[in-house]
Amino acid sequence: MTTHDIAVIPGDGIGHEVTPAALEVLQAAGRRHGHGFTFTEYDWSCERYLREGAMMPDDGLERLRRHDAIFLGAVGAPGVPDHVSLWGLLIPIRRAFRQYVNLRPVRLFEGIDSPVRGHIDLVVVRENTEGEYSEIGGRMNRGFPDEMAVQQSVFTRAGVTRVLDYAFDLAARRGGHLTSATKSNGIIHTLPFWDELVRERAAEHPGVRCDSEHIDALCAKLVLDPGRFDVIVGSNLFGDILSDLAAAVAGSIGIAPSANLNPERDFPSMFEPVHGSAPDIHGLGVANPIGAIWSAALMLDHLGLPAAADEIVAAIAAVLAKGDIRTPDLGGTSTTTDFTEAVLTHL
Structure with missing residues (x-):
């Protein structure tokens, strides 16, 4: 044994x-x-x-x-x-x-009442070691009217590429569809960089259909039509939020x-x-x-x-x-x- x-x-x-x-x-x-x-x-x-x-x-x-x-x-x-x-x-x-990979499968099991309609069987791949959850930043002027807090996001080519490759490979083994969570219309540096790397890696995985969704629209679509998604990849913060939302859509975060x-x-x-x-x-x-x-x-x-x-x-x-x-x-x-x-x- x-x-x-x-x-x-x-x-x-x-x-x-x-x-x-x-x-x-x-x-x-x-x-x-x-x-x-x-x-x-x-x-x-x-x-x-x-x-x-x-x-x-x-x-x-x-x-x-x-x-x-x-x-x-x-x-x-x-x-x-x-x-x-x-x-x-x-x-x-x-x-x-x-x-660096946080893997969160989501499935609507027979016998569970979901708050939404439709088939649900997807996986959220969350970047797990950098992104918005960095240690860079700090607080100044504590207790004064001009008190401030600064938090820096960190997106590295190596860190983003490796989690994207994992997600593309997973999508190739599943339904062949990958959705990237982004917000490059409002976050001017890190998310356009993320999008660039998604396009680079997509070119290396021609067998996987890849699309990008802004995080706010993606949350809405995950509620309205969860069956359209197979593998979703996102940054540390986006992946964290999406996986909890998807679990609730599938009936309970307890599962x-x-x-x-x-x-x-x-x-x-x-x-x-x-x-x-x-x-x-x-x-x-x-x-x-x-x-x-x-x-x-x-x-x-x-x-x-x-x-x-x-x-x-x-x-x-x-x-x-x-x-x-x-x-x-x-x-x-x-x-x-x-x-x-x-x-x-x-x-």
């Missing part, structure tokens, strides 16, 4: 509820294909920050580097500013391990998975549900585990087990299609454990 070494960071809030569910399903699917997992759990979280003044220890990245992959539950808690928790854990991991990928595999990749720590329902046992379970499937695919990954997604689909087990965010009364056990039974 092949064994994979996984770092596990449950994090905060419902991360402690959905992470065990995802790992249980991960183990069950892996066993069916002769693969096992060892888990090393780290208590890096807002609770640790309040206790010790840091989200993770100084050698945290070195510890993670030894693992085959990282599974993260959620980050964020009342009492700790979001920029502190995010920049203290999630973003350093993404950047140190060059996880949305994500993968932070280092495609070259020089460093471990990280997998996490999109939904966040949801402190309002933490401890009630009703958190939707689909986003975490689907993220575990993305991990399996990355580890070279696509058949096992497909079986997990098929099990999720089967349970939802049956319709009798669903968590409150999907209009049901089932618990996290109820849904997890139903997926395990199907597997």
Whole structure:
């Protein structure tokens, strides 16, 4: 049996509820294909920050580097500013391990009521390490009437090109259609540069139909006609917004998975549900585990087990299609454990 070494960071809030569910399903699917997992759990979280003044220890990245992959539950808690928790854990991991692709599949499963009409099966590819989420900038004249804040975006040829190539390759394997999110009519430097690189890479991928949409119009079209999209690629900020919007269009942000990928595999990749720590329902046992379970499937695919990954997604689909087990965010009364056990039974 092949064994994979996984770092596990449950994090905060419902991360402690959905992470065990995802790992249980991960183990069950892996066993069916002769693969096992060892888990090393780290208590890096807002609770640790309040206790010790840091989200993770100084050698945290070195510890993670030894693992085959990282599974993260959620980050964020009342009492700790979001920029502190995010920049203290999630973003350093993404950047140190060059996880420049944030992959977010979106699908409308049978049995889920969507607020919009139409077929939905798309993937958002988000640039994950630069763009609008840079560290360049600062504050001046704090507390005075002329107080100001400056935030610089960073778009590099290397950074944009590599995520575009990933998106074009993915589109070629799927429906052959790529949509680029831009705003080059209003943002004068970075987004025209993005558009230029999109045209360059499109010329290298003649088999993929490529179009560009301004981000505001794209959001509207994603609501009005989501079935027209296959692969959407965007900058760090645009990809972040679009993937959450698409998840809501597909029924609930609770079902949305994500993968932070280092495609070259020089460093471990990280997998996490999109939904966040949801402190309002933490401890009630009703958190939707689909986003975490689907993220575990993305991990399996990355580890070279696509058949096992497909079986997990098929099990999720089967349970939802049956319709009798669903968590409150999907209009049901089932618990996290109820849904997890139903997926395990199907597997």
